[in-house]
Amino acid sequence: MQTFYDFTEIEMSGQSINFKDYQGQVVLLMNTASKCGFAPQLTGFEELYQQYHDQGLAILGLPSNQFHQELKTDKETAEYCAVHYGVTFPMTHKIRVNGADADPLFTYLKEQTNSGRISWNFTKFLIDRNGQVVKRYSPRTKPEEILPDILAELKK
Structure with a gap:
């Protein structure tokens, strides 16, 4: 069975990012787009990264131009x-999140959360320290709204 790692x-x-390197960490990842109205969320995610990285939080941005808002x-x-x-x-390099040529990671994440298409930029996924997908968050979900879930996973 395939895993996040x-x-x-x-x-x-x-440079290659091997997800095996994230074993034992809590990972939050999202599809991003620089010109998206949700892009200011990046500031909040950077603040979380700076504050909790030493406690085991990793954050990854996967830019996508699938919604025509990336440089x-x-x-x-x-x-x-x-x-x-x-x-x-x-x-990362730009990826696609939907369709036949979707990045395999996003296909996996959607399968693990039993959810459909990525509806927009800044769809987020939280991965626990064991590589299990904990939750999918909508593009509108702000960093501070995810923080309680991140903290709960960091304590495990």
Whole structure:
């Protein structure tokens, strides 16, 4: 059976991200888009990352232009997110979240949460320290609304 730890992605820098490296951590990941109205959430997620990273929280952004709100290149996206939102957590190359060519990770996440299509940018998924998908959150869900769930997982 496939697990969260079986996946890899490519960081914007070109380095591979092996999810096995996240074993024992709580992971929050989301599909992002720089020009989305929800992009200001990145500031809050960066604050969570800075505050709780040493306690085992990892945050990953997976940019997607599937909803036509992402910049053209990874370099532009990385610079924009760093300058406007202070993002230092890992961001991947652009992915697709729906359809036949959807990133396998997002296909897996949707299957694990028994949920359908990703409706918009900033759909979030929380993964526990054992690699189990805990919950899917809507694009409207703000970082501070997810914090209680993150803290509960960090205490386990």
